[in-house]
Every structure is written in structure tokens, then in C-alpha cells.
Amino acid sequence: MISLQDSVTDLTGIGPKSAENLVSLNILTIEDLLTYYPLRYDNFEVQSVDNAKDQEKMTIKGTVMSEPVIARFGYKRNRLSFRVLVNKEVVGVTFFNQPYLKSKIELGNDVAIFGKWDGQRRQMTGSKLVNVGDDDSKSFSPVYSVNKHVRQTTLRKDIETAFKKYQEVIATLLPHTLIEHYHLMERREMIKEMHFPSSDENAKLARRTAAYEEFFLFQLRLQATKRANQKRNGLEILYHNDEIKDFIKSLPYELTGAQKRVVNDICRDLRQPIQMNRLLQGDVGSGKTIVAAIAIYATITAGYQAALMVPTELLAEQHAQNLAKLFDNLPVNVGLLTGTLTQKQHNALAKQIKAGAINLIIGTHALIQDSVEYANLGLIITDEQHRFGVGQRQKLREKGNHPDVLAMTATPIPRTLAITAYGEMDVSIIDELPKGRLPIITRWLRSNQVGVGLDFVKEQLSKGTQVYIVTPLIEESEALDVKNATELYEQLQSYFSPQFKVGLLHGRLANDEKDDVMQQFKQNEIQVLVSTTVIEVGVDVANATVMMIYDADRFGLAQLHQLRGRVGRGKQQSYCILIADPKNEVGTARMQTMTETNDGFVVAQKDMELRGSGDVLGQKQSGVPDFKVGDPVGDLKMLEVAQHDAASLLQTPNWDTVDDNMPLVAYLKRNQLQTHFD
Known part of the structure; x- marks a missing residue:
């Protein structure tokens, strides 16, 4: 009897070498192959340029109005250019490094081109010609994440072969109550529409179904693990x-x-x-x-x-x-x-x-x-x-x-x-700060405004408070144009002396040296502490009221928020000054977020949005799992709903004896999880 757990080698045309190549994409079984979903779809439906968005990928169709010309530049680099008449508008088309297309483009013939639309120049950078009879002439062509071992066409053919042979054994995993409630697809239809979409609407519904299924199954495994762990005997700590x-x-x-x-x-x-x-x-x-x-x-x-x-x-x-x-x-x-x-x-x-x-x-x-x-x-x-x-x-x-x-x-x-x-x-x-704590005021200055920041620091020091000044590197680096701790320490010594004493703290100091510097700072023998991020966590000096961070755009949002948290621990008003000349929109967004909110959870969510859902906390095991379809940041609401639905199911008495839930019971058993939680 055939099963989705069969090896891909059970498919015609997949031998040991092809199977080895598929392993590089983490595809071992038929189910792995069928749930290896496309990244996106190329839309080969002819569209009008009248309403086209700038940089949108689209297909246009028109009549060739000029002979195709090839211009060569550099080693194996060339540009094929010609013009087409599209709805009474002449549009320039360019293909890079595809000189063999010249023979397919004839003056006066109609041609369909898929590529990226340049709305400002009213021209297109083509990526392929779309011809009737071509394998890719279907309206929507799936585009998969592949590598040097597996080609797009090979993967598509393997998935098509697998679906034809195994479609009858694709069981729906989600309970039908959830499918009906959220208007989702049955699993067989979802897999079919994910790989071979019949329309844009069906492709979107299939992706929504796949994302929810993925989140739900993940949450089911997680909640089942949690319940299994709770069954272990723990200690009864009967405190007084x-x-x-x-x-x-x-x-x-x-x-x-x-x-x-x-x-x-x-x-x-x-x-x-x-x-x-x-x-x-x-x-x-x-x-x-x-x-x-x-x-x-x-x-x-x-x-x-x-x-x-x-x-x-x-x-x-x-x-x-x-x-x-x-x-x-x-x-x-x-x-x-x-x-x-x-x-x-x-x-x-x-x-x-x-x-x-x-x-x-x-x-x-x-x-x-x-x-x-x-x-x-x-x-x-x-x-x-x-x-x-x-x-x-x-x-x-x-x-x-x-x-x-x-x-x-x-x-x-x-x-x-x-x-x-x-x-x-x-x-x-x-989610509540101790009484009497004032919100930290955060300001962002460009590097040409450092003098303003240092004047403010001196003003605060004259009130008897202390200051942290943080920089990313310990010593000078040719690779990064950033202030380093040792150089900055020397500069600030001359700036603040003799009125205020400046100390230096970094990770390369011996432990007793670090302790000595920190003790001096705690006892206010040092008023300005120049430091690397060694002071990021746990250092607590209530008299410190200013955190000044050089090259702040080099730090992640979570780290900036941690550094800011070193001040504001007493009753006095505290400040965070960010010195940064961000080179891109992400850097600018970080600075704006820091000045707009003190709420660490808002900062953390924004950090995740800016950096993506990868390794947010600095260690791989602390990051978000890799989901095939669902975006845990963009689809957060769906993720929360899936968590609630999975928990509710497991809390239902005898849920694992209901016929509609049998596919889920089998799924959990395959994943070696306990399934009885009465």
C-alpha cells in the first residue's frame, strides 16, 4: 500500500543520485516533496501596462517594432534590445545575457515577454519569452527555492509525478470543524492548488490554508510536548x-x-x-x-x-x-x-x-x-x-x-x-515599572552633532550624576569606520579632565581589572565610563543618568534597548543619546523606533520586523523555527489563532478517539509524541 511516508525513490525517474540531490533540499519522502511549496508564482497572463506598478513582475504582449540588437560589454556579458508596440505605446525591452533569443524575435511578429516593469522609463527588463506551447505558458508558473543540485524544471516534474501517483492517499489533517470555520481547503486540493494553481484566488486560498495548517501542526506538537513534560514527576516544594x-x-x-x-x-x-x-x-x-x-x-x-x-x-x-x-x-x-x-x-x-x-x-x-x-x-x-x-x-x-x-x-x-x-x-x-521610575528620554544625533551631545553630558555631570559612553569596537578597525573604545577613551579624557574622571571597560581586560573599574564607577570615583557592550546586561548603578551610544546604527534594536536600560534605575530623569549616521532605511527605522518608545516589547517586535524572523536573540536555538509557508511576523494573528485552536483541541476530553481527529493522532505518533492527555 502506498503512503506519503514512502521514499522519493519510489517515483519513476528518481534514482539514487537524484534522491541524493533532493536531500540537499531536505526532501526525503513523498510528503516532503509534496509540501515543498513554491516561493512565488510567475504570472504569465498578459497584463496592461496602463495600470502596472513600478518594478512589478508581469507579462506584456505586443508587436516587434525594431530589429533586435546585441551590445556586448565585459566577459560573457551582453544586452539584447528591441522595441514592441503595446496598445499604441512603444515600449523598450532589454534582455541581459540571453543573446540566443535574437533568433526568436522577428520584426512585425507578435511576442509575449515576462519581466520587470520600469514605470518611470516605461520599459521592461525581460527575463523570458512566453510562447504558446511552452511548458511555462500556463497562467501561473510556480517558482521554487532550488540549488545547484536541483533544477526548477526537474523539481516541478518530480512534484507532478508524485501528485499523480499519491493524490488519492493525501488525507486532510485539520479537523473539519476548523476547515469549515475558516473556509479552508481540504489538504489534497490545497497541495494541488499550491503547485498547479488554477487561478490567482485559488493560489491565495491554498497558501492561506497551508500557512494555517503549518502553524496548527507546529503548535499541536509544542502543546503535546508541554503536556507530556507536565506528566513527569516534579518536586512538591512546600514552602513556609x-x-x-x-x-x-x-x-x-x-x-x-x-x-x-x-x-x-x-x-x-x-x-x-x-x-x-x-x-x-x-x-x-x-x-x-x-x-x-x-x-x-x-x-x-x-x-x-x-x-x-x-x-x-x-x-x-x-x-x-x-x-x-x-x-x-x-x-x-x-x-x-x-x-x-x-x-x-x-x-x-x-x-x-x-x-x-x-x-x-x-x-x-x-x-x-x-x-x-x-x-x-x-x-x-x-x-x-x-x-x-x-x-x-x-x-x-x-x-x-x-x-x-x-x-x-x-x-x-x-x-x-x-x-x-x-x-x-x-x-x-x-509589564509594569516600579513606582517613581521616570521614562528615559531618547534623542538621536548625527555625528556632526556630537559636540551638542557632549555639552549635554557635561551639564548632567555637573549635577553630580554619572554617564556611560558606549562604542562598538575595542581597537581601531580598518574595515569599519566606527569609534573604538580606546581611542574614544583618550579623546574624552582630555575633554572632561580635570573636572571629571574617565574610566575604560571592555572584554579584554582581566577580571580583576574589570571589577576594579566597576567598583570605582559604583562608588562615583569614575564619573564617565567608556565601555563596549560588556555593560549591556545586569550592571546597576542608580546614579548613572545618561547613556551615550556612538555608531548606534551598528547595534540591533534589542541591544540598544538593553544598553538604554542601564540608566533610569534611580529617581532622577535619565537620558539616552544615540550618535548615528545610518546608511539605509533599516538603520533610520531603528533610530526612530528608539526615540518613539520605551516599551521593550514594542522594540522587540519592531526589531523582528526589521531583521526578519531569523536569529533575533543572537543564538540559533532561540530563533523562530523555519516555516515553509507561514510568516510568523507578518502572519502573527494567524499564529496566535493556531496556538489557541491547538490548545483547545488537546484540552477536549477523549479528543484522540474522535474519527475526525485520527489523522492528527497518526501525525503525532509519527513525530513520536504522546497523544493521550486526559
Whole structure:
């Protein structure tokens, strides 16, 4: 019996070599081949130039009015030019590097040309002649993403062969209630219209159906994984509620409504006998650390250890100092575990961790070393968790017996990413800044206005505040015309001295040198800190009120927002000054976005729109999955609807016994996912 899971070698004309070529496109099975959808369609229907848009791809038909002429320039480069009469208008046509077409163009004959229309010059750059009887003379011709191993014509022929042989076994995966509700196509018809569209309208409907199906199946897998994980036995962390309440009352400020809501989410998870897998996201300065501290203290009151893993030693040391102060006079013993400890120091600390004498362990990836064993690990917190690989996070989880996991990020995650890359996690959001915080005022200056910016900085310094000045590079680069930290440091020393002291911080400094510079800045012995992006995450100096960023167009929006978040952490008005001469529209849009909003989620979504849905957070495993048809940024609403529909289906009692859902049950089994979630 034939099946869509058959190998492509079951098709006539596909031998071992052809199959190997198809593997380069990730096509192994018949289903892979049939769902390898076109990027776009070339429309070979003859259109009028009267309403044509500039740079639009289209087909025109007219009478050849001049002999075709070939002009040669450069090695194997040439231009074929002629004119055609189209609806009483003479249109110039040019083909590049296709001299063989000259024999097909005869004076006085009618010709149809597909190409790109230049609306200003009223002429066309042709890409092919469209002749009756040509394979591509159909109204819509699919265009696929191919490579040097697979040609367009070969792929089209293989897909056509596969559809003819397997069309009768193409089962509709989506429940018919959803197909009817959203007016979608059955799967067989969708695949047919995707590859061999009968009209523009049907092609669009097929693409909408394919995008929804893709989002729905992705969300179904994600939600099924989440439910399967929740069935695993977790720890019941029965914390002492009265002690938690007393600890919260002892804080020098009241929690915001958002913080209280998130604390309740986490505490509820801790008490349940299933493993918590929660993502805590909040904008810079929203107060995630105190929420983490409450979760840590709750865990410790129940007799468990807590581990906090952070990406940099600077941040680990800062957390250790701050939390040690916060837990002063409480039964919390803090240990700082980093890669710079001597072997003797490391061994002594590891011994105390194993014995349970230290119940809060803070550190970098040193926490997951084989030599570190935990007595009773109950809670794992990763800060700026996207900076750790999947393997590193998993290794820390394996240090305990299904410990609860809280991942924190101050990099606001756009809705698209939250639904895709983090869809298997429960999400809590702190969407409210602490009382008394003033919004940061952001200004964009061109490089010829730097003097204005520096005058403003000096004015702020005279009020007793401090300033960060950030630059992309450490040393001079011939490749990039950007200010580097060392050169800028020397320039600013002469500008600000002797009234204000300037310090320099970058990643190539030794750890003790970094610590020394940061301590001087914290104690206001240094007023101006020239730095690379090493200060992007976690550095907290409330007296710093100005962040000045040179060559700001070299940074992504998310990074600019992170840098801006280093100021505005006190009661005083803070400012961010962007120095940039963007070379393109994307750079300009970044600067405008930064000046228009302080909302990190707005910034993150705009960043995604500008950069595309690829590697937004800087690591591949944190990016959006590769969808064949759906655009998770442009089709965000559809993605949200698919998420809701998939979750609703899985929450329906005995959903996997309903006949209409059997194709989905089989689909999940093929993907090795648990299907029974009563």
C-alpha cells in the first residue's frame, strides 16, 4: 500500500543520485516533496501596462517594432534590445545575457515577454519569452527555492509525478470543524492548488490554508510536548508561607501589581508535584531580581537548594553581593561559583554545596561542571537564559531530581518568539515599572552633532550624576569606520579632565581589572565610563543618568534597548543619546523606533520586523523555527489563532478517539509524541 511516508525513490525517474540531490533540499519522502511549496508564482497572463506598478513582475504582449540588437560589454556579458508596440505605446525591452533569443524575435511578429516593469522609463527588463506551447505558458508558473543540485524544471516534474501517483492517499489533517470555520481547503486540493494553481484566488486560498495548517501542526506538537513534560514527576516544594510574607513585608518598597501576580504564578508552580518550566520576562528595570529572590527564599524555606546561573562573572558577582545583603540575618548561605576560582577554592566550595551547607549557589556555567554535585537542588534560575545553549540548560536540570526551572530574560521577547521558540513554557510577564521610575528620554544625533551631545553630558555631570559612553569596537578597525573604545577613551579624557574622571571597560581586560573599574564607577570615583557592550546586561548603578551610544546604527534594536536600560534605575530623569549616521532605511527605522518608545516589547517586535524572523536573540536555538509557508511576523494573528485552536483541541476530553481527529493522532505518533492527555 502506498503512503506519503514512502521514499522519493519510489517515483519513476528518481534514482539514487537524484534522491541524493533532493536531500540537499531536505526532501526525503513523498510528503516532503509534496509540501515543498513554491516561493512565488510567475504570472504569465498578459497584463496592461496602463495600470502596472513600478518594478512589478508581469507579462506584456505586443508587436516587434525594431530589429533586435546585441551590445556586448565585459566577459560573457551582453544586452539584447528591441522595441514592441503595446496598445499604441512603444515600449523598450532589454534582455541581459540571453543573446540566443535574437533568433526568436522577428520584426512585425507578435511576442509575449515576462519581466520587470520600469514605470518611470516605461520599459521592461525581460527575463523570458512566453510562447504558446511552452511548458511555462500556463497562467501561473510556480517558482521554487532550488540549488545547484536541483533544477526548477526537474523539481516541478518530480512534484507532478508524485501528485499523480499519491493524490488519492493525501488525507486532510485539520479537523473539519476548523476547515469549515475558516473556509479552508481540504489538504489534497490545497497541495494541488499550491503547485498547479488554477487561478490567482485559488493560489491565495491554498497558501492561506497551508500557512494555517503549518502553524496548527507546529503548535499541536509544542502543546503535546508541554503536556507530556507536565506528566513527569516534579518536586512538591512546600514552602513556609508565613516566612515568605514576612520577607516580602521586610522589603524597603512595595511590590508592583505585576510583580505580585508573577510571584503568585511561581509560588503556585512550586507547590505542585509537576516540574515548573516557566519563562519570566520583563523589561529592563522591571524588578525581576526581587521576584527571583522570593522564589529562591521560598525554595530554601522548604529545605531545598537553589541555583542561579548567569552569563557573565560580572553579573554573577553583582547578584551574589545584592542577594547576600537581601538575605542578611536569614538562613540563606550564598556561594559564588565562577571559573576564576583557584582549584583549592573550587574544591572547598563544591564540598560545601554537596553537603548542603550552601543553599544558594550563584555562578556562571561553572555550575554545571562535573565536579559540582548538589545535595538537594529544588530550583534552577537562568538569567538572560537565551545566552546559554540548550545543552547547558539541560545539564543544569540534570543536576537535581526534576528541579523546578525559572528562566528569566530582560530581552523582551516579541509575541512571535514567545509563541514559537518558547511555546512549551508557561510565560509570566512583568509589564509594569516600579513606582517613581521616570521614562528615559531618547534623542538621536548625527555625528556632526556630537559636540551638542557632549555639552549635554557635561551639564548632567555637573549635577553630580554619572554617564556611560558606549562604542562598538575595542581597537581601531580598518574595515569599519566606527569609534573604538580606546581611542574614544583618550579623546574624552582630555575633554572632561580635570573636572571629571574617565574610566575604560571592555572584554579584554582581566577580571580583576574589570571589577576594579566597576567598583570605582559604583562608588562615583569614575564619573564617565567608556565601555563596549560588556555593560549591556545586569550592571546597576542608580546614579548613572545618561547613556551615550556612538555608531548606534551598528547595534540591533534589542541591544540598544538593553544598553538604554542601564540608566533610569534611580529617581532622577535619565537620558539616552544615540550618535548615528545610518546608511539605509533599516538603520533610520531603528533610530526612530528608539526615540518613539520605551516599551521593550514594542522594540522587540519592531526589531523582528526589521531583521526578519531569523536569529533575533543572537543564538540559533532561540530563533523562530523555519516555516515553509507561514510568516510568523507578518502572519502573527494567524499564529496566535493556531496556538489557541491547538490548545483547545488537546484540552477536549477523549479528543484522540474522535474519527475526525485520527489523522492528527497518526501525525503525532509519527513525530513520536504522546497523544493521550486526559
